[in-house]
Amino acid sequence: YASGAAFKFFIRSGLTPQTSAPADLSTLRGIELNMTGLSEKKPRQAVAQEMAPFVTAVFFKNRLN
Numbered sequence: 001y002a003s004g005a006a007f008k009f010f011i012r013s014g015l016t017p018q019t020s021a022p023a024d025l026s027t028l029r030g031i032e033l034n035m036t037g038l039s040e041k042k043p044r045q046a047v048a049q050e051m052a053p054f055v056t057a058v059f060f061k062n063r064l065n
Contacts, residue, residue, distance in 0.1 A: 002051055008032040010059065017057075030059035 008017030010030035017032040037052040 002036040002038040004034060005036050006034050008034065010057070028060070030057055032057045 006019065008019055008031070009021050009028060010017050010032065011022050011027050012029060014029075017030075022028055033056050035054045035056075037054065039050045042049050
């Protein structure tokens with residue numbers, strides 16, 4: 001994975017994910033997965049390793065609160 005690969009957390013009604021998990025897990029509303037891949041070696045005739053971005057989010061819809 002590339003250095004930017006990470007988990008981020010949606011807390012309460014916030015639209016921007018945070019990098020740290022909330023202390024109170026009842027405020028967690030979703031998770032963003034950043035799984036950007038990076039080639040192990042530089043492809044022939046390329047100047048750098050290739051990146052393959054993949055970002056997705058999972059929201060918990062069955063919350064009672």
